[in-house]
Each structure stands twice: as structure tokens, then as C-alpha cells.
Amino acid sequence: MAKIETPRPIRGTQDIFGAEAEAFAHVVETFERVRKLYRFRRVEMPVFEKTEVFSRSIGETTDVVSKEMYSFEDRGGESLTLRPEFTAGIARAYLTDGWQQYAPLKVATHGPLFRYERPQKGRYRQFHQIDAEIIGAAEPQADVELLVMADQLLKELGIADGVTLNLNTLGDSDSREAWREALIAYFRDVKGSLSEDSQERLEKNPLRILDSKDERDKAFVADAPQIDQFLSGEAQDFFGAVTSGLDAAGVAWSRNPALVRGLDYYRHTAFEFITDRLGAQGTVLGGGRYDGLMESLGGAATPAVGWAAGIERLAMLVGEVGEQRLDLVVFTEFTGFEALASEISGLLRQTRGHSDTENLQVEHLYSGSRKKRYVKAKASGAWRGLSVEPHEHGLGCIRLRDLNVTGERPMRKRIREALEQHFVFYEAEIGHAHSWVLTGRK
């Protein structure tokens, strides 16, 4: 008989477990808490859209669209794509679902995204982001609110120290276009001396040359035309309002005139929160203003700002958040008492004690050798153990035993209340352990 080969996981997907899963959940929980403080409304978005939703809004020439999309035809022959980002789908919904009526609309979401890329540290083909958008607000205060929220999120996650906010403006579309022309003119003169990558970027995406890591490029980048020379008065005022708003809110930032964002739809404010603790993947949260996006999807001109952050990257910075606490482990070292131990475990989990509104977190140990259950119970890390044992009077007795007591966490009362639901019993001290002798059922 042929051996069945176990299917391998898809490249770039992750099976997140244990401490990493706890850190992941911690990031999402913190985001959910913070977004409510800023009154962002929760939205749930489809994981796939018509391909054109992304190709039109992100830009045909960008890498995301030209080589990183998971696109496929459905059975009706329609080209669909697994979302590579949230913004385009949310913009589509804004137009198709009548969300204009809520403008200015503040929404937040999180979930998986898909990009066909080489996986490496902090980068996956299925990855996860948290996302926040303000649609229909042209005011710089919207940019400020979003950035202050991002800053608070990082602080509450305890990772703000190693992360700096890089800020830039790309100006309005006229400013951006003038700057782009100037950059092309400037770099074309020295094209032969640029890196191979940058020679290609010159045609496709000249702004990208500015943050090239190649030494050959850096020499020319230093003297390249700066966006500031091309900013219109309004664009300067807008950026000034954003920066002074951040200063007033106490959010630290630094100007990075080389910061450009890869996607076509960005205008005015562009920002990234960057760390040096994640290898080559320094950007932990990024976003900006995308006033041109709605028109590219056939809607009315609508100002909007947003950001997204990689949950995996944030979780790596957060580090250990601690596994779930274990209050009590229930076990028996005697044959025939497993069912009773199981029944008691269930009661304990379902009973709310008067002294504490939280239920006990209880592990029932039932596998392996009975003789080694005490050892396993201690190794489980539980604070207290409950051993189920035979007793000459009645069903058996239950003894509360100290295992890894580091602090007070009263349990006797709650155990008593749980037992009262099913059993008749009396309490005693047996071998220095507080015990309940079960004499019968109710």
C-alpha cells in the first residue's frame, strides 16, 4: 500500500501557535480597544474583490498589481483577486454601499491579506493587518487624529520606544507631478552611474530611487530635487497644519524627505513608523492621504486618509505576553475516578463565584499513567491542584493541594459553590490539605 504523503503548508503561510498566537491576539485586542477610544467603527470586508478594484486604484505599474496579486477566474469567468490591502476594498464599499451618507466616516478592520512575494522575516504571502481609515475628511486634523491613534496604539503595546515616525508630504497632484518631472530630468543625466534597479525605476517609479539602498545611488540622491521646492502654498499649509497638530498632541516625528509610498493613490501626507529591530522589514505601520483614489474607482472626488500595520511585525516587537493563566488542575491517581474528576472540572468551569466574577480556568489531566499525574499536574504550572481520591464514606473525596502558589488566589469558596450544585458533602483537613468528602448526590 502506497504511503500517503502529508501535504505541506503553502509557502508563505503560517500556523501560529502558543506564545506567538498570544502575542498576535494581544495586538488585535489592543487595536480593538484603542480604535473604540477614537470612535472608529468596525467593518468586515470581503477577502476577495473583482481584480479591477485593486488594479485601478493601486496602479497597474506597481509591483503589488503587476506581480504580487493572487488572481484567479471564478466559474463564471470573472477575474477575482485575494485582497493585497484593505484600502481599495473599503473605498469600493464606500461607493457601492452608500457610505457617503456617513461622511466623514471613520472605520477600522483587521484580517488576512495576500501578496505573492518571497517570504522572509516579518513578511508572508498570507499576512495580517490592522487598518484604520477616515473617508470624506479633507482636513489635516484627520491626518493628525489617525497619527495620534497610531502613536497611542504603539505606546499601549509597549513598543513605541524603538519605533520612530517618519513623515513626509508628497504635495497635491500638481506638486507631485512637477517634482516627479524634476526627478526624472535630474536622474536621467546620471543614468549610467545609477544601479541597475534604479535605471529601471527611472521609467517606472522615479520617486523610488530616493530610498534606494544602493551606494551608487545614494551619492546622487543627496543632491536630488526635493519636494519642498515644488509644493504649492496650499500643500505647504496643509503639511504645516499636520506637523503642528502632532506637536500639540505630543507625538514625536521626524521629517524624511526621501519617504515615498509605492502606491499611486497617495497625496499629501505620507508616513511610516519604522523600527530597526526587525531586520530588513523596518516598516511597522504605514499610510497616508489618498485623495485621488475614489475617482480612480469611478466615484466623486473624495478626500481620505488611512494607515495599516502588520500584525505579525507588531507581535514580534511585543514579544512574550505570557500564556493563558491556569488556576487549577484537576486529576486523579486512582482507577475509576476519571469520570468524577471530569464532572467536577465541568462544574468548576461553569460556576461563577461570588468573590470573583471570572470563572476558574481549569485543566483536567486525564492522559497517561495515573502514577505520573501528580508530576504532570505540578509541571502544568497550575497554582493549585485538586486531586480526586476514594474515601470510605460515599463517592470519594477531593483535596485541594498547593502546587505553584506564588500569590493568593482564593479558590475554596468557589470550589465549594461548584460542588454544591451536584453533591452532598462535608469539609475536612486530610493530610494538611483542605478536602471535601462527597457523601452523595443531590
Next chain:
RNA sequence: GCGAUUGUAGCUCAGUUGGUUAGAGCGCCGGUUUGUGGUACCGGAGGUCGCGGGUUCGAACCCCGUCAAUCGCCCCA
């Protein structure tokens, strides 16, 4: 798409200049010991040495190919 590094037990890893039947620790299972005690000891299960080909009397080890993982380039969160 390109580059570097790495693939040996469930996990972390040894494995000599190529040489009998491929090992350890942890984990798992069983037993002895202990009997308020994470002890100590004994035993057991578990391996297509990533996969395919080549060189050789002989390959985990050398060569070629391939797949995968990790990190980096590109790009991005």
C-alpha cells in the same frame, strides 16, 4: 524573479579523513523508587539521514539536479 545559508527521531542538535547495526538530550509510553512528592533509576516506541540521480568495493558525509525552510535583494505592513 535573483542571491546566501541550512535540511539527520515529535523538538534541539551530535555524527571524526567516506568504513559494521546512525546517536544524545528533551518530550512521549511503560515500570521501579519516592509518598505532600517537579526525585533518581530501568526499559520501550519513534529515522525513506528532505527527494532524485551520480562517483565509489562502500555515501548522512563527495558531485549534479530538485524541493523546502531561513535570511537578504526587489517591493512592501
